[in-house]
Amino acid sequence: MNDITESDWKIFREISIVALARFCERALSEFDGALKKHSLSLYDRYIKHYKLTVKQDKMMARMFNDLKRSNALDRITFMVEDGLITDKEFARFSEETQNAILLRRQLYGK
Numbered sequence: 001m002n003d004i005t006e007s008d009w010k011i012f013r014e015i016s017i018v019a020l021a022r023f024c025e026r027a028l029s030e031f032d033g034a035l036k037k038h039s040l041s042l043y044d045r046y047i048k049h050y051k052l053t054v055k056q057d058k059m060m061a062r063m064f065n066d067l068k069r070s071n072a073l074d075r076i077t078f079m080v081e082d083g084l085i086t087d088k089e090f091a092r093f094s095e096e097t098q099n100a101i102l103l104r105r106q107l108y109g110k
Contacts, residue, residue, distance in 0.1 A: 003069045008097045012072050015092070019084035020064055027056040073097070077104040 004012065034048040063078045076093075079085045080101060090098065 004072045004097050004100075005094060008093050009069050009072060011092050012076060013067075015085055015089050016064065016067060016075070016079070018089070019079050020060075022084050023056075023060060023063070023082075027052075027060075030056070073100050073104060077101050077108065081105065081108075 030052055031049055034052055035045055037045055037048070040048065059082070063075055063082065063084070067075060076085065076097070080090060090101075093101070
């Protein structure tokens with residue numbers, strides 16, 4: 001099973017908006033923390049911020065770029081693993097989709 005049902009797709013589209021906001025909030029907090037490390041030189045803070053930006057950009061792309069039904073299960077799995085989807089939100093998906101996500105998490109080792 002690669003595609004999710006239309007009803008799960010609609011749920012995912014709603015949840016992905018909230019998950020993206022959570023992702024951005026967390027990333028911005030990390031950026032802020034890196035910039036406030038006054039024990040580091042300005043250059044070192046810049047480099048730390050840059051590396052965090054690259055890391056977060058890769059994570060964002062992995063979860064949020066090119067959202068479509070054919071890759072939704074993988075995207076949901078990544079979001080669940082990253083703590084961006086709550087248990088309550090996850091429970092909104094059909095049993096079939098929940099089981100597919102749980103299986104993927106086992107296969108991916110998380």
